[in-house]
Every structure is written in structure tokens, then in C-alpha cells.
Amino acid sequence: MNISISKIIIFSFVIFFLFVFWRGLKIDNNYNTLNLIGNRISNFQLTELDNDHQYISEKDLKKNEHTLINFFASWCAPCRSEHKYLLNLSNENKEIKIIGINFKDKKNNALNFLKELGNPYNFVGSDSDGKMSVLFGIYGIPESILIDSDLTVIKKIVGPINQFQYDQILELVK
Amino acid sequence: MLSNIGIGLVTLILILSFLIIYTASLDLKTSRQSIEKSIYKLSLFQTTFTVLSFFTLIIGFMNSDFSLINVYENSHTTKPFFYKIAGTWGNHEGSLLLWINILVIFSYLFLVFNYNHEKKFRLYTLIFQNILILGFLFFLLLNSNPFNSIYPIPLEGLGLNPILQDPALAIHPPLLYVGFVGCSIYFSAAMASLVSGYDGKLFAQSIKTWVKISWCFQTLGIIVGSIWAYYELGWGGFWFWDPVENASLLPWFAITALMHSLVVLEKRNTLYSWVIILCLSTFILSVTGTFLVRSGILNSVHTFASDPARGIYILVFLSLMIFSALSIFFLKYKKENYNFNLKSRETFILANNWFMAFFLITVLIGMLYPIFLDVLTNKKISVGPPFFNIVIIPLVVPFMFLMAIGPKFGWIKSQNKINYKILFLILGAIVINLFIFYFFGNYSLLSNAIFIAAIFLILHSFLDARKLINDKNKTGLPRIISHLGFGLLVFFIGINHQFSLEEDFNLKVGEIKQINSYKINFENIRIKESKNYKAIIGNFKLTNLKNNLVQYLNPEIRIYSNPETLTYEAAIKTKITSDFYLTMSNVSRSDYYNIKFQNKPFMIWIWISALMIALGGFIRLTLKKNEY
Amino acid sequence: MKKNFFLFICFILITTFSYSNENQNKLLEVYKNLRCLVCQGQSIADSNSDFAATIKLVVQDQFKEGKKEDEIYEFLISKYGEWIVYQPTFNKNNFLLWALPYVVLIFGGFIIFLVVRKTKHNKVN
Numbered sequence: 001m002n003i004s005i006s007k008i009i010i011f012s013f014v015i016f017f018l019f020v021f022w023r024g025l026k027i028d029n030n031y032n033t034l035n036l037i038g039n040r041i042s043n044f045q046l047t048e049l050d051n052d053h054q055y056i057s058e059k060d061l062k063k064n065e066h067t068l069i070n071f072f073a074s075w076c077a078p079c080r081s082e083h084k085y086l087l088n089l090s091n092e093n094k095e096i097k098i099i100g101i102n103f104k105d106k107k108n109n110a111l112n113f114l115k116e117l118g119n120p121y122n123f124v125g126s127d128s129d130g131k132m133s134v135l136f137g138i139y140g141i142p143e144s145i146l147i148d149s150d151l152t153v154i155k156k157i158v159g160p161i162n163q164f165q166y167d168q169i170l171e172l173v174k
Numbered sequence: 175m176l177s178n179i180g181i182g183l184v185t186l187i188l189i190l191s192f193l194i195i196y197t198a199s200l201d202l203k204t205s206r207q208s209i210e211k212s213i214y215k216l217s218l219f220q221t222t223f224t225v226l227s228f229f230t231l232i233i234g235f236m237n238s239d240f241s242l243i244n245v246y247e248n249s250h251t252t253k254p255f256f257y258k259i260a261g262t263w264g265n266h267e268g269s270l271l272l273w274i275n276i277l278v279i280f281s282y283l284f285l286v287f288n289y290n291h292e293k294k295f296r297l298y299t300l301i302f303q304n305i306l307i308l309g310f311l312f313f314l315l316l317n318s319n320p321f322n323s324i325y326p327i328p329l330e331g332l333g334l335n336p337i338l339q340d341p342a343l344a345i346h347p348p349l350l351y352v353g354f355v356g357c358s359i360y361f362s363a364a365m366a367s368l369v370s371g372y373d374g375k376l377f378a379q380s381i382k383t384w385v386k387i388s389w390c391f392q393t394l395g396i397i398v399g400s401i402w403a404y405y406e407l408g409w410g411g412f413w414f415w416d417p418v419e420n421a422s423l424l425p426w427f428a429i430t431a432l433m434h435s436l437v438v439l440e441k442r443n444t445l446y447s448w449v450i451i452l453c454l455s456t457f458i459l460s461v462t463g464t465f466l467v468r469s470g471i472l473n474s475v476h477t478f479a480s481d482p483a484r485g486i487y488i489l490v491f492l493s494l495m496i497f498s499a500l501s502i503f504f505l506k507y508k509k510e511n512y513n514f515n516l517k518s519r520e521t522f523i524l525a526n527n528w529f530m531a532f533f534l535i536t537v538l539i540g541m542l543y544p545i546f547l548d549v550l551t552n553k554k555i556s557v558g559p560p561f562f563n564i565v566i567i568p569l570v571v572p573f574m575f576l577m578a579i580g581p582k583f584g585w586i587k588s589q590n591k592i593n594y595k596i597l598f599l600i601l602g603a604i605v606i607n608l609f610i611f612y613f614f615g616n617y618s619l620l621s622n623a624i625f626i627a628a629i630f631l632i633l634h635s636f637l638d639a640r641k642l643i644n645d646k647n648k649t650g651l652p653r654i655i656s657h658l659g660f661g662l663l664v665f666f667i668g669i670n671h672q673f674s675l676e677e678d679f680n681l682k683v684g685e686i687k688q689i690n691s692y693k694i695n696f697e698n699i700r701i702k703e704s705k706n707y708k709a710i711i712g713n714f715k716l717t718n719l720k721n722n723l724v725q726y727l728n729p730e731i732r733i734y735s736n737p738e739t740l741t742y743e744a745a746i747k748t749k750i751t752s753d754f755y756l757t758m759s760n761v762s763r764s765d766y767y768n769i770k771f772q773n774k775p776f777m778i779w780i781w782i783s784a785l786m787i788a789l790g791g792f793i794r795l796t797l798k799k800n801e802y
Numbered sequence: 803m804k805k806n807f808f809l810f811i812c813f814i815l816i817t818t819f820s821y822s823n824e825n826q827n828k829l830l831e832v833y834k835n836l837r838c839l840v841c842q843g844q845s846i847a848d849s850n851s852d853f854a855a856t857i858k859l860v861v862q863d864q865f866k867e868g869k870k871e872d873e874i875y876e877f878l879i880s881k882y883g884e885w886i887v888y889q890p891t892f893n894k895n896n897f898l899l900w901a902l903p904y905v906v907l908i909f910g911g912f913i914i915f916l917v918v919r920k921t922k923h924n925k926v927n
Contacts, residue, residue, distance in 0.1 A: 010500065011500065014496055014497070018489065018492070018493050018496075020546050020549050020550070021471070021489055021545075022486075022489060023549045024545045024549050025469055025470070025471055025482060025489070027548055027549065029470070029471065029472065031554055031839060033839075033882055036881075039880065104762075104763065104856075130852075130859065131856065131860050131863065134856060134857065134860045134878075134881060135881070136881075137881035139840060139853050139882065140853070409847070411848075417843075512917045512920060514917050516918050524917070525914065528907075528914055531906070531910055532903065532906055532907045532910060535902075536903040539902050539903060543899045553884070553895060554883065554884070554885045555885060555890050555895070556884070556885050556887065556888050556890070557888070557899065558835075558837070558845075558889065559888060560835055560889030561888070561899070564889075565818070565900075565903050565904075568813070568814055568818050569814070571813070571817070572810060619816065619817060623813070623817060676830050678829070678830060678858070742850060761855060762852050762855075768855065
């Protein structure tokens with residue numbers, strides 16, 4: 001009788017393991033931070049790209065219903081493809097304020113980039129050494145974060161914004 | 175044309191495997207004592223065709239015959255000749271063909287060399303082994319066929335990853351596969367033993383050599399892989415507890431435990447069920463490891479390109495293997511009576527198995543836990559070196575003590591061997607450790623314990639070796655060498671870890687950095703154009719301020735064109751006392767280079783000790799008499 | 803024999819809990835424990851990626867501010883998730899991970915104990 005129980009236990013374990021392996025085949029093991037939402041942004045100070053003496057911090061963002069923080073750089077090719085969505089957001093939608101953070105870039109290159117493609121940002125900040133990006137949990141360029149007036153992160157977009165994500169943003173800010 | 179030859183040969187092998195199973199099953203029923211000659215012939219044909227098929231693939235690579243998709247995807251006309259050949263097994267499909275070769279060759283050799291064992295047992299082993307062979311053949315034909323052709327024939331291949339163009343990496347897979355796949359034969363033998371009732375001492379004798387062979391090659395394969403990682407991957411480490419490394423370690427623990435338990439089975443005719451469990455588990459672990467690594471389920475530095483169908487197939491094969499092994503084991507299991515005295519060699523071998531099982535399960539848990547957690551709760555965590563180090567290293571201390579005193583005990587029952595000599599050795603070890611501690615630097619309580627245990631094992635092995643001078647038979651020489659190698663390995667890894675110097679910093683050309691008593695002068699950069707890459711070579715002048723010795727280190731950043739990859743070649747200067755290790759990478763959009771500099775004491779002794787462990791095994795293989 | 807067992811357990815507990823990398827370079831120790839998010843299985847110490855370079859700067863800053871390793875890990879975990887550290891934190895999710903090996907160790911020892919004890923009993927009888 002003892003042997004039978006252990007047999008059943010062992011067989012069950014094996015079936016369980018094989019089942020997990022099978023399910024494991026389907027999951028994507030590329031890590032992303034897309035579901036790290038619900039945290040609050042705090043404790044930062046962003047210097048303006050064009051003006052070393054101007055800066056914004058949390059309290060400035062609390063004034064907005066929603067803020068989209070977009071990390072970009074002139075040397076980043078996918079940033080060009082998402083730019084039109086940012087322009088659309090800034091032109092059509094007055095509720096969202098868009099903050100651009102220029103990541104590990106040279107000031108002149110960034111300004112030329114914006115002159116060439118248009119400037120969708122209410123404020124352009126500078127993150128020349130990249131350390132600011134870590135505060136926002138960024139690990140690739142471009143990356144965007146949508147926050148509300150409480151500074152809680154409600155959406156993360158890793159990579160360039162596409163049509164689907166653009167629509168999602170519009171949905172969320174209604 | 176090669177494609178047709180290859181597929182033709184594989185089909186022939188498939189037919190032969192079926193034939194062998196059929197004729198063997200028929201021969202089981204006859205009352206004759208010896209195996210029918212036709213079975214030998216079929217097996218020989220099977221072996222011949224299998225080896226021929228492998229040579230066919232090699233010829234395809236040698237000639238850069240891009241009509242074979244496998245050659246097209248993994249080779250290039252400008253690849254050096256040696257690496258063209260090595261490219262044969264450096265990819266998934268080719269390595270699978272190599273697996274099948276080993277399965278078939280071992281099947282034949284086991285049949286032939288075990289002529290003085292019972293016929294039923296040998297026939298069943300042949301049948302089970304050929305069922306395994308069929309499974310792999312179907313996998314090859316249906317999913318991973320190296321002989322698939324492509325038309326129109328491309329003019330040039332896609333090239334092999336430049337990182338894989340290295341002598342150590344060329345021989346590492348074949349060595350490891352002899353280990354991994356070699357254990358298939360005693361998996362089949364174990365199944366045969368259960369079914370035919372051929373157990374005990376005779377069974378142990380039939381598989382003994384095969385266990386030793388697979389252990390030796392597995393050990394050597396793992397060591398060569400580590401040496402390659404150290405010299406080629408550019409981080410100065412040799413073991414990262416990476417899933418692929420762990421996958422090779424899992425069977426190693428099982429084979430080591432099996433090797434020790436076989437001695438007990440042969441000497442005392444006990445532990446049969448446990449030996450069977452180990453035999454079955456080893457190959458199951460090999461296939462599990464293959465599944466984890468090649469299906470894409472795990473994220474690793476050295477994963478092969480993955481394909482979901484591959485994963486499903488291996489999983490199905492693994493499931494069938496496990497269920498049939500379990501079923502047959504439970505059906506035929508007979509309760510055993512154990513007769514173990516505390517103070518006997520058998521008990522110490524049991525202790526070895528206990529620790530091996532612990533290490534094995536720890537590594538397995540570490541590998542599988544993230545998968546389980548992700549599947550069941552959708553949370554992703556990482557389990558890396560700190561986990562394995564924290565759990566495993568403390569247990570290595572008592573393990574080494576047991577390794578030293580275990581062999582002193584005789585079979586069945588012994589008097590208390592913990593005599594004053596042992597206490598004296600422990601004292602000696604403590605003194606030497608204190609010496610190192612006092613003169614060279616502080617370290618933790620655990621490290622003290624590790625050094626004491628390792629030194630104790632080393633001293634003890636030296637004393638044992640000295641006794642052998644008068645012994646004509648050199649009893650226990652292989653064991654002493656391997657155990658000594660293990661003690662030395664732990665000792666040198668400990669020293670290396672405690673007294674390594676490492677720094678990570680950014681430097682521009684012309685700048686100087688001082689670290690402790692070393693001055694590093696980043697003198698200049700030059701560009702070199704080579705056959706299939708362009709290299710940026712840094713010239714670093716290293717001055718040892720204590721003795722004013724100067725060396726030049728030249729790390730490289732290599733830009734390959736086929737396929738487009740970037741590699742970082744470390745500058746490594748190996749000496750008897752320590753290694754210097756320098757890597758250089760450029761910081762994007764900046765004039766700075768990120769430099770990692772390391773001084774690693776006694777690095778080469780780590781390799782020597784590890785090779786010593788394998789050496790003991792190889793010596794054992796060549797010894798004629800039964801010696802422990 | 804009970805005394806030996808007790809000493810053994812004490813040894814394991816003490817050495818496991820006092821485990822630390824006494825390497826002089828605490829910075830590198832942290833780099834080695836952090837996972838590069840954009841690489842295939844490399845640590846921040848080994849990676850040459852841009853992301854690794856950024857993280858290194860942040861860790862350096864935090865050390866200068868006087869933060870301890872645990873605080874740095876906590877900070878990065880809050881930003882990037884538990885995936886970023888190689889040493890799994892000891893919480894209710896990972897409890898099984900840390901506990902199971904030792905459960906196995908004790909279980910194995912128990913089996914050996916039973917086997918040897920049975921022999922003693924047989925001998926006595």
C-alpha cells in the first residue's frame with residue numbers, strides 16, 4: 001500500500017513537471033517592464049535642454065491631468081518613426097502634456113532633430129549621462145511613460161509608438 | 175547529390191534499427207545460449223552506415239556544398255578549413271547526427287564487448303537502445319534534418335558565428351556528447367536488467383566501463399567548455415551557472431554518484447535499485463538538459479537558435495522515456511535489505527551519493543524555478559550565480575572531509591579510523607590556512623573552512639600517494655589523483671576568488687589609470703584588417719610598480735562581416751603565478767573606452783587541477799585489474 | 803552521533819548566513835549581481851551595452867551617496883522588477899526556491915540514518 005501511494009505521488013509529480021515544461025514553451029522569455037505600472041514617479045529634477053537654468057520637477061507635473069514622458073535621441077532611428085504620433089498628440093489633444101527627455105545626446109543634434117521633424121513637446125529636458133532614465137525605469141530608446149495627475153504610471157510603451165498604442169493612449173486619457 | 179546520399183543512409187539506418195529490434199525480439203525466444211550471428215551483422219551495418227552518414231555531412235562542409243541547407247546556414251567559403259569541419263557538429267542538426275552516431279556506436283560496442291554476459295540481458299539492452307535510436311532518427315528526419323536540400327544552390331553561405339571559431343569550442347561538443355549520450359547505453363542496460371532480471375554484481379560489471387567512459391568525457395567536456403569560456407568570452411570568469419552549463423552539470427552529478435555506487439553494487443551486491451534509479455536518471459537528465467537548452471524555454475548566453483516544434487518533439491520523447499522507465503521500474507521493483515555499518519566504506523559512498531543528489535537537485539531547482547514561477551504566477555525572476563554559490567559552497571566543506579576519510583574505511587565494517595594521524599592533518603591544514611590568512615589577507619569564516627577542508631584533502635591525498643610507492647599494484651591511484659585534483663581545484667578557486675584584483679573603468683587614449691600596485695597606460699589604438707574581420711586593437715602598457723616589470727596587453731574589438739557581429743577579444747597573459755586579463759569596449763558616441771582589468775592568481779592551476787580530476791578517471795579506464 | 807549532526811547543522815547555518823563576497827571591490831560585486839535587461843544572459847559587469855553603462859553610473863552615484871547594496875537592489879527592483887537581480891530575494895514567492903534544497907538535504911540524511919540504524923538493530927538482534 002505504501003508503495004502504491006508513493007507511485008501515485010511520483011507519477012503526479014512527473015505529469016506536473018512535464019505539463020509546466022509544455023506551458024513553458026509557449027511563454028515569451030524576453031523580459032519587458034510593460035506591466036510595471038502603478039508606481040509613482042517621484043524625486044526628480046529635469047533641466048531644460050536649451051536652458052541650463054530652467055528645470056521642472058514633480059510639482060510641475062502634478063498640474064497636468066495626464067503627462068506623456070517620451071525618451072528620445074537624435075541618433076535613434078525608430079524615434080523618427082514614432083515622431084508623427086507625438087506631433088498628433090500635441091496638436092489634437094490639449095489634455096495631455098508631453099515631456100521629451102533627450103537621452104545621451106548632444107544638444108545641437110537634438111535641437112536639429114526637433115527642427116527637422118517638429119517639436120511636439122511642452123518641455124524638452126536633457127539627460128546627457130542617461131541616469132535620469134533609470135529613475136523612470138527606462139532600458140531602451142525610444143520608450144514612453146504615461147502618468148496621471150498623481151504621478152502614477154498608467155502605461156508603458158517600450159519601443160516606438162505605433163498606431164495601436166497611439167489609440168490606446170487616447171482611450172486612457174478620455 | 176550529397177543530400178540524397180545522406181537521406182538515403184539515414185533511411186537505411188532507420189530500417190536497420192527496426193530490423194535489429196525485430197530479430198532481437200525473435201532471438202529472445204530461442205533457447206540457444208548465444209546471440210544469433212545475423213544480429214551482429216545488422217548492428218555492424220547499422221554502425222557503418224551511421225558513421226558514413228556523418229562523414230557525408232562532413233564532406234558537405236569541407237567542400238562548402240551549399241546545396242545542403244545545413245551547410246548553407248552554418249558555413250562560408252572563407253572559413254578556415256579546420257572550422258569548416260568543426261561546423262559539422264557546431265549546429266543543432268549536425269550535433270543531432272553526432273548524437274545518433276554515438277548511440278549507434280555504443281550500442282554495437284556494448285553488444286560485442288559484453289560477450290560473457292547473459293544473452294537475454296544483452297538482447298534487451300540492444301532493443302531498448304534501438305528504440306532510443308529510432309526516436310532520435312524520427313526527430314532528425316521529421317524536424318532537424320541536416321541533409322535537407324535547397325534549390326537554387328546559393329553561391330555563398332551565411333557563415334558561422336565567429337565566437338564559435340575556436341579550437342577548444344570545436345572539440346568541446348564531441349567530448350560532452352560522448353558523456354551525455356554515452357549514458358544512453360546504461361539507461362538501456364538498466365531497463366534490460368529490470369526486464370530480464372539480470373541484476374547484482376554481474377549487471378554492475380557489464381556497465382562499469384561505460385559509466386567510467388561517459389564520466390571521463392563528461393568531465394573533460396565541461397572543463398574544456400570552461401577553458402573556452404575563460405579565453406574567449408571576455409569576462410574573465412569560467413563558470414556562470416548559465417543554463418547550458420548547468421545542463422551539462424546535472425548528468426555529471428548523477429554519473430559521479432553512479433560511478434561510486436557501482437563499486438558498492440559490485441563489491442557487496444547491494445544498492446541495486448538505487449543504481450538502477452541512477453542509470454535511468456542520468457540519460458533522462460541529459461535529455462531534459464537538451465530540452466531546456468534547445469527548445470528556447472530558457473534565456474541564455476549560449477542558446478542555439480530555437481524553434482518551437484523542436485521543443486515539443488523533445489518534450490514528447492522525454493515524456494515517453496520517463497513514463498516507460500518509471501513503469502518498468504515500478505513493475506519490477508523488489509525490496510532490498512540493506513546491511514550498512516556506520517563505519518564502513520559503503521556508508522561513505524552513500525554519503526557521496528547524498529551530497530551528489532543534493533548538489534544535483536539544487537542546480538535543478540535553480541534552473542527550473544523561474545520557469546515554474548513564470549508559468550504558474552506570471553512573475554519573472556532571475557536565479558543566478560549568487561543562489562548557487564550560497565547554497566552549494568558551504569556544503570562542499572563537509573563533502574571534502576568525507577572524501578578524504580571515506581576511502582580509509584574498509585568494506586563491511588571497520589574500526590574507528592579517526593585516529594591521531596587525521597587530527598594531525600587537520601591541525602596542519604588549520605595552520606597553513608592561518609598562514610595564508612595572516613600574511614595575505616582577510617576572508618570570511620566560510621572561506622577559512624573551505625581552505626582548511628581543501629588543504630586537509632590535499633595533504634591526505636599526498637600521504638595516501640606516498641603509501642603507494644611501496645605498493646606494486648598501485649591500489650587506489652586513480653581515486654587519489656581525482657580526489658587530490660578536486661581538493662586542489664577547490665583550493666585554487668578559493669585563492670583566485672579571494673585575491674583577485676578587478677577594476678572596471680573608462681579611459682581615453684593617452685590616459686593612465688593606477689590600480690593598487692599596477693599602472694595601466696592606454697598608449698594607442700590601431701586598426702588591423704584581417705581575412706574575415708576588421709579589428710581595433712588597443713595597446714596597453716602594464717607596469718607592476720613593485721618590481722617595475724612592464725608588459726603589453728592588446729585587447730581587440732573585432733567587427734566581422736559574415737555574419738555581421740561584434741566580438742571583444744580579451745588580452746590574456748597567463749603565467750604560473752597569475753593571469754592578467756584586460757578587455758576593452760567602446761562607449762557609444764564617445765571617445766572613451768570601457769576597460770575591465772583583472773589580475774587573477776593561480777588561474778592556470780585551476781585548469782591543471784580540474785584536468786587532474788579527469789586524469790584519474792582516464793587512468794582508471796586503462797587499468798586492467800579491479801582496483802579502487 | 804546526534805552531537806555531530808547538531809554541529810553540522812550549525813556549521814551550515816553559520817556559513818550560509820555569513821556568506822559574503824569579501825572581494826575589495828563592492829562596486830563590481832553589485833555589477834555582477836545585476837542582470838543586463840537588453841542582453842541574452844549577461845550581468846551588468848560583463849555586458850558592453852549602453853544600458854549596462856548607464857546602470858553602472860547610477861550604482862556608482864548611489865554608493866557615493868552612502869547607500870548600501872541592499873538599498874541599491876531595492877531601488878533597481880522597484881524600477882525594473884525582480885528580474886534585474888541575480889540573487890532571488892527572500893520573499894513568499896521565492897521561499898520554496900531557498901527552502902527546497904535544504905529539505906532535500908535533510909530528507910537524504912534521514913534516509914541514510916534509517917538505513918544505518920536498521921543495520922544496527924539487525925546486528926543487535
